[in-house]
Amino acid sequence: MFDVLFLCKALNGYIDMDLSNYVQFFKESDHYMLWRKDDCTLKKNYARTNIFRYSYFNRIVDRWNSLPHSVHQAHSVEIFKKSVRDILIRSLWSSLSFYFIVLIILFIIVFHSNNLKFILDWCYILLYCSVIIIH
Secondary structure, X not given: OHHHHHHHHHHOOOOOOOOOOOOEEOOHHHHHHOOOOOOOOEEOOOOOOHHXXXXXXXXXXXXXXXXXXXXXXXXXXXXXXXXXXXXXXXXXXXXXXXXXXXXXXXXXXXXXXXXXXXXXXXXXXXXXXXXXXXX
């Protein structure tokens, strides 16, 4: 969250920094590349070295672009922070609720079944489903 917050502050002038050398946005002339992108979508710069590849300005591109357009267009830093926080909480809640359901099912299966093969089959099914959902 702090990475995208820093970028938001720098873009909105709260931090005195010239970002033109580090980040670039898609323009109208890039319309052939704008499938599902808006004017607030960052371009990922080519990185020749690992120093730039893992630097802040190359790393932030994917995080910034994953945010919805409404978050990019926030009128203040406080609204931006609240929107990003809501997105993070929603994604965390959805993943935690899935694992909570899996734990309940495993609990029911383990304590209500004496058949070891049945338990292992269900564990395999739940593991397979979690891998599919996570990816």
